[in-house]
Amino acid sequence: MVKAMGIDVGSTTVKVVVIDKNKKILFKHIENTKPRIKEQVKEVIGKVKERFKGEDIPIISTGYGRKLVEEAKKSMTEITCHAKGIYYALNTTGTLIDIGGQDSKVIVVEKYGRVLDFTMNDKCSAGTGRFLENTAARMDIPVEKIGEIALKSEKEVKISSTCTVFAESEIISLLAYGEEIGSILKGLHRGLITRIVGMINSVAFTPPLMLSGGVAKNRAIKEMLEEETGYSIKMPEHPQLIGAYGAAIISLEQNI
Amino acid sequence: MNVLKKLKYALMTNLIGKPYLRIERKKSEKKIAKLFNPDSPLNPPLKITAYTKEFVSSHYFKGRYIEGVKPVAWVTSGAPIEILKALGFFLIYPENHAALCGARKVQMDLIKTAEKEGLSNNVCSYVRTDIGSLLSGRTPAGKLPKPDLLLACSNICQTVLHWYRMLEKHLNIPLVIIDTPFVYNEIEPHQVEYVKKQLLHSLLPVAEKIAKKSLKEKELKKVIKFSKDATELWLEILNLCKEKPSPLTVFDQFVFMAPIVEMRGDRETVDYYNEMYKEVKSKVNTRKGALKRERRRLLWDNLPIWFKMRELAVKMAERGISIPISTYTYAWGELAPLMDLKKDEFEVIAKVYLSPILNRGTGHKLNTMVKMVKEFKLDGVILHSDRSCKPYSMGQMDQRNRLIEEFKIPAMLLEADQNDENAYSEEQIAIRIESFFEMLGVSYG
Numbered sequence: 276m277v278k279a280m281g282i283d284v285g286s287t288t289v290k291v292v293v294i295d296k297n298k299k300i301l302f303k304h305i306e307n308t309k310p311r312i313k314e315q316v317k318e319v320i321g322k323v324k325e326r327f328k329g330e331d332i333p334i335i336s337t338g339y340g341r342k343l344v345e346e347a348k349k350s351m352t353e354i355t356c357h358a359k360g361i362y363y364a365l366n367t368t369g370t371l372i373d374i375g376g377q378d379s380k381v382i383v384v385e386k387y388g389r390v391l392d393f394t395m396n397d398k399c400s401a402g403t404g405r406f407l408e409n410t411a412a413r414m415d416i417p418v419e420k421i422g423e424i425a426l427k428s429e430k431e432v433k434i435s436s437t438c439t440v441f442a443e444s445e446i447i448s449l450l451a452y453g454e455e456i457g458s459i460l461k462g463l464h465r466g467l468i469t470r471i472v473g474m475i476n477s478v479a480f481t482p483p484l485m486l487s488g489g490v491a492k493n494r495a496i497k498e499m500l501e502e503e504t505g506y507s508i509k510m511p512e513h514p515q516l517i518g519a520y521g522a523a524i525i526s527l528e529q530n531i
Numbered sequence: 532m533n534v535l536k537k538l539k540y541a542l543m544t545n546l547i548g549k550p551y552l553r554i555e556r557k558k559s560e561k562k563i564a565k566l567f568n569p570d571s572p573l574n575p576p577l578k579i580t581a582y583t584k585e586f587v588s589s590h591y592f593k594g595r596y597i598e599g600v601k602p603v604a605w606v607t608s609g610a611p612i613e614i615l616k617a618l619g620f621f622l623i624y625p626e627n628h629a630a631l632c633g634a635r636k637v638q639m640d641l642i643k644t645a646e647k648e649g650l651s652n653n654v655c656s657y658v659r660t661d662i663g664s665l666l667s668g669r670t671p672a673g674k675l676p677k678p679d680l681l682l683a684c685s686n687i688c689q690t691v692l693h694w695y696r697m698l699e700k701h702l703n704i705p706l707v708i709i710d711t712p713f714v715y716n717e718i719e720p721h722q723v724e725y726v727k728k729q730l731l732h733s734l735l736p737v738a739e740k741i742a743k744k745s746l747k748e749k750e751l752k753k754v755i756k757f758s759k760d761a762t763e764l765w766l767e768i769l770n771l772c773k774e775k776p777s778p779l780t781v782f783d784q785f786v787f788m789a790p791i792v793e794m795r796g797d798r799e800t801v802d803y804y805n806e807m808y809k810e811v812k813s814k815v816n817t818r819k820g821a822l823k824r825e826r827r828r829l830l831w832d833n834l835p836i837w838f839k840m841r842e843l844a845v846k847m848a849e850r851g852i853s854i855p856i857s858t859y860t861y862a863w864g865e866l867a868p869l870m871d872l873k874k875d876e877f878e879v880i881a882k883v884y885l886s887p888i889l890n891r892g893t894g895h896k897l898n899t900m901v902k903m904v905k906e907f908k909l910d911g912v913i914l915h916s917d918r919s920c921k922p923y924s925m926g927q928m929d930q931r932n933r934l935i936e937e938f939k940i941p942a943m944l945l946e947a948d949q950n951d952e953n954a955y956s957e958e959q960i961a962i963r964i965e966s967f968f969e970m971l972g973v974s975y976g
């Protein structure tokens with residue numbers, strides 16, 4: 276049976292997806308990125324091959340470490356793969372927001388998952404998952420919880436530093452002045468969302484809005500983005516896997 | 532004293548300089564041959580490439596011995612130099628010198644020197660490079676002659692005004708500033724009058740006094756004619772790049788444009804572009820492109836990234852991406868039709884120097900880009916958002932959006948800097964470029 280594999284080697288996690296010829300996901304896997312990426316990738320792919328023994332599955336790699344995947348036939352950028360992946364995951368054109376650990380991107384997706392326009396926040400961590408992760412760590416709260424806490428808070432304090440490092444010291448002083456954790460977290464989310472909205476405004480935006488990346492699991496991000504933009508946001512079933520899924524689809528298309 | 536200097540100048544430039552530079556040319560011919568081996572995605576460059584280096588170097592070489600022989604002026608790239616040329620001035624263009632430092636990759640040390648002396652890293656990197664060179668005395672040109680006069684024109688940016696005032700203070704010599712009001716739509720007669728007045732009443736008396744002679748109309752006409760001829764040839768050369776495959780890429784043009792900036796008004800410059808035209812034309816006739824395989828054609832907006840030229844040229848060529856033209860290289864050619872030899876010279880000069888792309892609205896640049904995309908049959912635009920050059924980069928965000936939304940032309944912003952390597956992030960830029968190429972249907976392996 277025809278199959279294809281996509282592997283997304285990101286700065287935070289490595290994601291693998293295997294699909295069949297109808298683009299249905301047969302296998303998926305996520306693990307944290309380790310310092311020795313080459314070896315890690317080899318091992319991961321080895322395990323997948325083990326599972327689909329005897330089958331020749333073509334691989335396309337993507338993500339920051341895409342060039343380190345020796346087993347891949349080809350590597351493609353995250354932009355191309357995300358566009359492809361989201362188009363088939365949600366069956367629609369539109370504008371995808373992907374908030375990853377290291378960068379965020381906004382991609383305008385056309386028919387068949389072609390890219391019409393894109394922009395990236397790659398200069399500064401303030402619009403990325405790292406921004407939330409770092410500050411959550413500062414407050415000693417697990418990152419999975421911060422969205423819920425932020426949403427529960429009625430009050431919201433303004434965090435004026437857009438820089439992750441400076442925001443950290445700002446938070447410390449806010450805490451020292453007795454501000455509630457919830458309202459600080461809400462302010463932090465607002466800071467990130469404002470950045471993302473700026474990016475959306477700078478591309479050739481077409482609705483609907485779609486969301487992917489690890490941060491998509493955070494409910495506050497989705498809700499606050501909807502509130503800021505006035506559009507409801509569509510989410511795929513596996514937001515973190517969109518890049519790998521897109522890579523697998525491209526691999527499939529190129530091998531049929 | 533001056534006779535001695537003149538003798539030394541003649542001896543050094545003719546007897547020593549010429550043979551020395553010829554040997555240098557042979558060396559660069561060999562170097563070029565090595566770079567363009569059979570595996571290179573680029574075809575061998577024009578034969579005139581090696582001579583270009585010799586030609587430009589000869590100018591700097593003369594500069595080493597020129598003090599006391601001819602009056603020297605340091606000028607901005609868009610300064611009305613025809614008047615100075617006609618008075619016999621030898622000219623140095625600090626912007627070109629900074630670009631030379633960038634292309635030779637010696638600029639970062641100079642930039643550091645300038646920053647240590649207090650220049651902010653927000654200041655244009657050309658200024659930092661040149662001030663660093665002035666303060667340390669280091670330059671790949673050997674030595675720059677001390678100027679007797681500074682001439683700055685506001686038609687490219689406001690930065691040059693501050694820069695030249697700094698030079699004025701440091702060198703303690705006269706500075707003439709020509710103020711060219713911004714052109715929103717068409718050039719107005721009162722603007723021409725205003726600039727003309729400054730040329731006649733601010734620049735001319737000071738320049739004549741330093742040159743110790745008065746301006747002759749015949750001389751001025753001659754210089755304007757040479758400027759016009761060279762500029763026209765440059766325009767014709769660039770227009771040949773409308774052909775598919777393009778005989779030149781913008782990376783060639785960035786190198787070839789040096790004489791049109793710093794040696795315009797000379798007869799040799801006209802000869803140089805004449806030769807180049809013939810060579811480019813024969814390439815077109817035999818359908819030989821700059822790239823071995825041209826798959827997509829793009830427009831470049833803004834200055835080059837001098838310290839990354841070769842890498843970018845190869846990276847693009849490997850994917851079959853050709854950049855046949857840029858708003859920057861074309862801007863010089865566009866001035867040619869304005870040089871009407873039948874009109875009053877000062878009026879012509881005023882008009883020409885009111886017209887540079889940076890002295891016009893952002894809408895004008897957008898229209899220029901759209902027109903170029905059509906005429907040069909291009910598939911997209913790369914807008915280099917140059918941290919240094921604010922006037923060139925201003926408006927690019929809107930220009931990019933309108934290219935995409937209104938004109939359906941794919942476009943991408945590339946954030947970098949012409950000379951400052953600290954504003955260049957390798958991996959991020961690689962991803963942007965690759966993503967853009969994939970979007971254009973040209974993917975990496």
Ligand code: SF4
Pocket residue numbers: 626655656657658687688689690691834889919920921922923
């Ligand atoms: S700001 Fe731009 S126009 Fe002005 S000197 Fe720098 S590069 Fe040239």
